[in-house]
Amino acid sequence: MNRPWLLWIPLAVVAFIGGLAIYGLAVPKDEQVHSAMIGQKLPAFSLPAATAGVEGLASGDMIDGKPRLLNIFASWCIPCKAEAPYLEALKKAGVEIDAIAIRDRPEDVAAFLSEFGNPFRRIGSDSEMAVQLKLGSSGVPETYVIGGDGTILYQHIGDIRAEHVPMLIEKVNAAK
Amino acid sequence: MRQLALIFLMLATPVFAQGSGPTPALANRQLPDPAQEAAATKLMHSLRCIQCQGQSIADSDAHMAGTMRAEVRKQIAAGQKPEAIRGWMIARYGKWVSFEPDMKGAGLLLWLTPLLVLIAGIWLARGLFRRGA
Numbered sequence: 001m002n003r004p005w006l007l008w009i010p011l012a013v014v015a016f017i018g019g020l021a022i023y024g025l026a027v028p029k030d031e032q033v034h035s036a037m038i039g040q041k042l043p044a045f046s047l048p049a050a051t052a053g054v055e056g057l058a059s060g061d062m063i064d065g066k067p068r069l070l071n072i073f074a075s076w077c078i079p080c081k082a083e084a085p086y087l088e089a090l091k092k093a094g095v096e097i098d099a100i101a102i103r104d105r106p107e108d109v110a111a112f113l114s115e116f117g118n119p120f121r122r123i124g125s126d127s128e129m130a131v132q133l134k135l136g137s138s139g140v141p142e143t144y145v146i147g148g149d150g151t152i153l154y155q156h157i158g159d160i161r162a163e164h165v166p167m168l169i170e171k172v173n174a175a176k
Numbered sequence: 177m178r179q180l181a182l183i184f185l186m187l188a189t190p191v192f193a194q195g196s197g198p199t200p201a202l203a204n205r206q207l208p209d210p211a212q213e214a215a216a217t218k219l220m221h222s223l224r225c226i227q228c229q230g231q232s233i234a235d236s237d238a239h240m241a242g243t244m245r246a247e248v249r250k251q252i253a254a255g256q257k258p259e260a261i262r263g264w265m266i267a268r269y270g271k272w273v274s275f276e277p278d279m280k281g282a283g284l285l286l287w288l289t290p291l292l293v294l295i296a297g298i299w300l301a302r303g304l305f306r307r308g309a
Contacts, residue, residue, distance in 0.1 A: 006300070033226050036270040076195045103197030103239065127197035129243040136268035138226040138240070 035136030035144075035155045042150045043134040047124025050101040051109035057098050057124030063150035067175035068096040069168065070144040071120070072132060074104050075112035077140040079159035084116035086160040091119040093165075095172050099123045102132055102140050145171045195239075202249040203242030209253075216249050219258040222275045223248070223265055232275060 037043075046058040062068060071087060073080040091097055099120040101109050109123065126132055135144070138157070145154035145168065154171050156164065207213040220234035227238035233245050244265070251261045265273045277283035 009300070031229070033229070033269055033272060036266070036268055074195050103195030105196050108196070128200045128246070129197070129240060130200070130247070133240075133243050133247060133268065138269070 032157045033138040034157070035138075035152070037136040037152050038155060040152055042146060042152060043131070045124075045131045045134060047100065047126055047131060049106075050099075050104060050123040050125035051106045051113065053110075054113075054118065054120065055122045057100060057122040059150065061122060062098055062146050063148070065148040066096060067148050067153075067172050068098060068121075068146055069172065070146050071097055071099040072102060072135070072137050072140055072142040072144075073099055074102040074140045075108040076104070077102075080141045081112075081116060083141055083159035083161070084119075086162060086165050087119040088117055089165050090160075090168060093169050095169060096121055100126050100131060102126050102129055143168070145175065147175045197239070199239070199242050200246035202246035202253075204245075207249055207253055212252050213249075215258055216245075216252040219252070219261060220245055220248055223262070224273050224275055226269060226273070 042059045042062060044059050046060075047056050049056040062070065069090065073083075087097060097119050099122070101123055104125060104127070106125075109125075124131070135152075137144075137155075141159050143156040143160060144152055145156075147153050153175055156168065160168065207216060217234060221232050223233045223244065225231045225233045225236040225238055225241040225244070227240040228236050231238075231241070233241040233248070248261055251264070252258070256264075262274055262276075271277070271283075277286050279287050
């Protein structure tokens with residue numbers, strides 16, 4: 001063999017693949033599907049009321065110069081129950097919250113609100129998940145920060161916990 | 177015994193698992209035009225379900241997959257090109273949603289790697305053949 005360094009190539013390739021495997025094990029996997037709509041305007045939609053006594057939600061309702069939260073929830077979703085007190089805390093802190101109920105029935109939404117309180121200004125009913133798809137939302141619960149001009153500024157995936165409340169207040173205030 | 181098993185089977189059905197909205201009409205109903213349906217089906221096999229992440233929306237029973245199939249059929253019926261619909265999905269969920277990586281950036285590397293490995297293999301084997309001859 002007049003070129004002995006060639007012998008090292010297979011070893012280098014195997015070491016590279018082994019390194020990739022170790023890297024894959026060490027780096028925690030992000031299984032959440034993030035919306036690619038951040039920084040873009042809200043898609044146009046108009047949803048009927050999800051339950052009696054609370055108005056429905058259209059995209060135009062959220063473009064009034066005031067930043068707010070848009071909560072994607074459902075009465076059948078357990079983490080949505082867990083985040084209810086923190087949505088209440090956000091409302092108490094002066095944050096306006098609109099909501100979209102996914103695959104829900106009016107009586108179920110009413111029961112959910114009477115049990116966990118209603119922190120929402122408006123609730124639209126997205127029974128076929130069509131608006132959820134337009135928003136790039138992948139499940140319930142999710143919470144978006146919407147700017148006063150209707151720009152989607154931030155997406156929080158999963159239930160809001162105590163530690164997320166100050167962060168969300170800050171993001172809404174920063175959008176003012 | 178058989179009746180008891182039947183009762184347990186009925187109880188096990190996850191009736192209340194994922195809410196109670198209607199399934200969009202076009203989620204499970206084919207388009208009347210066979211050519212359009214074929215184009216829609218081809219695209220549906222190459223889009224990833226958001227809810228059950230390993231399956232295509234054509235294979236998945238998840239509600240979100242149904243909504244995505246309905247959206248694909250609706251846009252195909254409206255005369256939209258399949259690649260434009262793929263772009264529509266990518267604009268909402270990122271490149272992740274497509275099973276077919278595009279030929280840009282990391283996607284380009286993915287497409288070219290087999291070719292590069294083949295060229296390297298031929299180059300490595302070249303010396304052996306020459307010595308054999």
